[in-house]
Amino acid sequence: MPAPEARRGVFITFEGIDGSGKSTQARRLYEALAARGHSVDLTREPGGSEGAEQIRSLVLEGDPDRWSAETEILLFTAARRDHLEKRIWPALDAGRIVICDRFADSTRLYQGLRGPGLRQQVDRLHEMMIGTEPDITFVIDLDPATGLSRAKGRQTAEERFEDFGEGLQRQMRDGFLDLARAHPERFIVIDGARSPDAVAADVLDRASARLPRPVAG
Structure with missing residues (x-):
């Protein structure tokens, strides 16, 4: 079963x-946030x-067809559970901001979205094994053609979904x-078509409005 939801930190995700x-x-x-004195962790x-x-x-x-969507759901859920147990939950329990x-x-x-009924399977597994939702989720919104061009330009080994x-x-x-x-x-939806500096300033303003002040000392 998922761990209890009562945690002292703030959980922020980017999508x-x-x-x-x-x-x-x-x-x-x-x-x-670290420069402002917040206790903050970055993960992925x-x-x-x-x-x-x-x-x-x-x-x-690997190949796009390496795994079925059903197998991927199980793999991602297993990875997420380990991530929560080993890193995210302990940091939130300590009162830290986790990004x-x-x-x-x-x-x-x-x-x-890759087949009938798969979203329901994701949600059921999430409820059974994860049980944690972020406090704030930033969606960096961008035209798909532009995003795909940027992603393919990185030329890394991790291009299966691209x-x-x-x-x-x-x-x-x-x-x-x-x-x-x-x-x-x-x-919070953020326009990602602007310069990285403009996007970062927007994100920081929106996040700061919902975060507690950092603890001195």
Whole structure:
């Protein structure tokens, strides 16, 4: 069963299509909050803990058809549970701010939209094994063609989802915006087509309005 939800820290996630700049913005928010004296951790999914990083290489590398969506749901859930147990929950229990590059919303879309009934499977597993939602989720919104061009330009080994093509990225963008409309108390949509500095300033302003002041000393 998931651990209890009563935690003292603040959990912030960044979501968006591949190439949207969310990883850059997660890092920049981490640096800005740390400079202001906040106790803050930066992590990512899939990954963030030793076991989850091992799963990361399985799901992000190789042929697009390497795994079925159903298998991916199980792999991502296993990685997320280990990440929560080893890193996220302990940091939140200690009262820290945790910033995570992707979380469960990515699984809801990248796997949940790829076949009938898959979203329901994601949600059931999430309820059974994860049970944690972020306090704040930033969606860095960008045109899918632009994002895919940026993502492919990185030329890394972790291009399995980019290889599904622009059609999947358009589905993902629509899905993130739908989630934001359904949960406005949690989601903040940020225009990612601007300069990285302008996006970072916007993110910091919006985050600061919802965070406690850092503890002196």
